[in-house]
Amino acid sequence: MAYLRAFGAYLPSRIADNAELAAGTGADAAWILQQTGIQTRRFAAADESVASLGVHAAKDCLDNAGLTPRDIGLLLVASSSAEHRFPGPASAIGAALGINGLPAIDLPIASAGSLFGMALAAQLAPAYGNVLVIGAEIMSRVVQRHPSYRDTAILFGDGAGACLVSAEFGFAEIRDALLASDGDFAEALRLDHDAPLYMDGRTIIMQASRKIPRAISELLGRQRIPAADVQVFLMHQANLNLITRVAQSLAVPQERFFRNIQNYGNTSAASMLIAAAEWRAQHPAPLAGPVVFAAFGGGLHWGALVAK
């Protein structure tokens, strides 16, 4: 068995509002808000790295868990915006935490990376003990603020989130996870070497609008949990309209879906864990019902996870 023990997050201090994005992309600030629901995002400072963001989130998570880095048995780091082809940020984060020698695994699978990491952590926790899952991204460096790229430039922000999965105890047991991939649409959302992020937004919306609710429904169905009984849905913060769409598909009130995309934009692999950290900080009491996580991203990779 495996349990959710704590979450953590880190957001860079610099705030980029729609007026700033409008000036850089040629888009209208009101149009950006209407299209995305995003009001502000955070941009990392020049001296920050994906690993340094991840370290901040890791320390916040460990503080919330009442643990130290020496209590970790395995580190899983999801990022699609790391500075190098290899190594990824996992080993650097491990070194900064003072846990050299422990396995540190990179999951470079974009927005669904943290969800995949949590599902893997649930399987690996019985062997490794405490598994720290981190999602860290500096997306502001992989989008190009040129008018022809405005549809992606306006969406993304920087940040990091973390989740401690424990084999011993926590506030919720991870009961099940559903993971899936579909390479037929690998070209629809990708980050090539030496090129800005590319996204065929219409294809991605079409695919995500169907795949996310279907994954959640299948997962809840096999656990015999009515969607109406779920306390909160913690979803990858990709697009406010998409989150609303998923809620409608599941016939669940929109308020049941935690949302902070308006503050941080789409932080890819980090977003779901940042949302989880903020939600948990606001709701520290014992759970009143199951918690569902869901994510979708380039690959395509998507899935859902339920804990209660």
Add this chain to the structure above:
Amino acid sequence: MNKQAKITEIVEKLSGRPLTLAPDESLFESGVLDSFALTDMVSALESEFSIRIPDSDLTPRKFDSVARIEAYIESRS
């Protein structure tokens, strides 16, 4: 009602206005439908024509105009 008329009716219902485009004009580039309306349209097409549109066909190219939608529906019938 023929297929094209049924498709036009679905598009008009989703966009909330009469469709004045030629059958081969883009529904997206013209602003008639956005990405989310496209998803609703796919569901409406499945219901109206009693077909199942697989994930592998969920690309805007297949649904970019009334003519393309009609051709797709024909291919699935």
